[in-house]
Amino acid sequence: MSTVLVIGAGGVSSVCVHKMAMNTEIFSDIHLASRTKRKCDAIAESVKAHTGNDVATYEIDAEEVPAMVNLISKIQPSLVVNLALPYQDLPIMDACLEAGVSYLDTANYEPKDEAKFEYKWQWAYHDRFKDAGLMALLGSGFDPGVTSVFTMWLKKHKLKTIRTLDILDCNGGDHGQHFATNFNPEINIREVTAPARHWENGEWVETPAMQVKTEFDFEAVGPKNAYLMYHEELESLAKFNPEIERARFWMTFGDAYITHLTVLQNVGMTRIDPVKYQGKEIIPLQFLAAVLPKPETLGETTKGNTNIGCIATGEALDGSGEKTFYIKNICSHEAAYKETGNQAVSYTTGVPAMIGSAMMVQGIWSGDGVFNMEEMDPDPFMEMLNQHGLPWTVEELDGPVSF
Structure with missing residues (x-):
């Protein structure tokens, strides 16, 4: 204890x-x-x-x-x-x-x-x-965190090497607000408005924010537009899996969110540099975050599911050629709220934070220094996901998914 x-x-x-x-x-x-x-x-x-x-x-x-x-x-x-x-x-x-x-x-x-x-x-x-x-x-959250562990579990149990990796983050929940973010507004908007980057052939490829999108049919949610973004686990996954030819991160956003965000950008409300207002310096994005609904208040009204997972293609561990696997978790906003009083976006990050902590305090994961999730044995973490509210499934797909 x-x-x-x-x-x-x-x-x-x-x-x-x-x-x-x-x-x-x-x-x-x-x-x-x-x-x-x-x-x-x-x-x-x-x-x-x-x-x-x-x-x-x-x-x-x-x-x-x-x-x-x-x-x-x-x-x-x-x-x-x-x-x-x-x-x-x-x-x-x-x-x-x-x-x-x-x-x-x-x-x-x-x-x-x-x-x-x-x-x-x-x-x-x-x-x-x-x-x-x-x-x-x-990075002991979901993405980063669980997505990194998902990838390394596939590499331990299904694939000898990973050639391509796509991380798909879908929030299919509806909170009933005109515009709100499901985690810290300041961090969320900084993340979304930054240029997109993905790893390809040993280097970072940069594209304008929210310009590359694809449609994907998410189980328990339905078809959604997913946008190419940069996310930090791409950096650690590329470092610890040097054979990866391409790694990308996709996140879903509704049309209303995109419209609101575009207007806020156009009028300067997403700026992170200080501006003078009535003799005081304020940062527009921080002011915006102060007036938006707090994520922790959205739990009671949010309905629907999240669906977050990884699609990896590579050389099969059993020597049977190239294979593609899809590993994911589906989480109910209503169930998360009933258990903890919070919506599923908070739940899918808070549970892995608890599990990572359990790994450390019990000595299951140990070491001296700074470590990323990819460096740890994925199996005990994956077992605790199933036990503590984030069960996962894995399936073999017919072939690589085209985005």
Whole structure:
């Protein structure tokens, strides 16, 4: 049994803490901290109502390293679970190093002043964590996270090598809002409006944002337009699977979302550089995020399913030639809300954060240094997905899928 400290109090954190409290044989003491303590208190109250278990709460600015070190030293956790904003990854890693505790997150670092998702800043911490005898696990969400584990499971059990990989992320849910994002609005919009990139023949190929799309018929959702985007697991998948000729990431968006986003871009509301307003500097995207519905409030009204998976083509492990496999999870928004009070987009990230934490605190996944999900044995993680609300299926397709 282990003591854990979770940083952040959004929808993903709520799901993760609920699921930890449902597994007290693994997580004996759960502590939750964020900049706004009342959000932590609300999660703790929900956890108490759902599970009967207590969660201790704290107020902390995750970018204040000395304060983080003091909090970690007070709690003495075996793991810090970073479910805050990606801007805060590095200061939390610094605090973990100073306090002597291992680290886990769900999204890679990006600077505040540039929408640039890269692992290089966190990979640079490898030697420091190794020398300290600590482990840092990066990207234990769904994408990145489960999609990386899906890929490595296929490579372990079905394919000797992977030639092409397509990750498909479909949210078929309807939240009843004119315009809302299903996870942090600021991060979501920065991600969507950034240029698309995919890996092909040993290099990155860049295309304008939201310009390349395909239609795909998603089980339990139906036909949806999926847009080519850049997503951080492409970088780690390409690094740890150098034989991949092409790796792409696709995400679905409805026409209404695209229309709203286009208008907001055209009027400057997605800018991340400061502008003067009534003598004060504001960042338009942060102001927009403040007026949009909070993702954690959408659970009760969201209906439908998510469908997220990977289609991989490569040389079959049994020597029978080239084969294509499709591995995926389908998650119900209604079921996620009933269990944790959150919609499925938060659920599909929060559950893998709990599972990755369980892998670490139980010593099932271990090592000194900074690691990505692709470097770990996929089997125990995949087993826990089936046990804790994210069951997966795998099927062989007739051949490669044309996009």
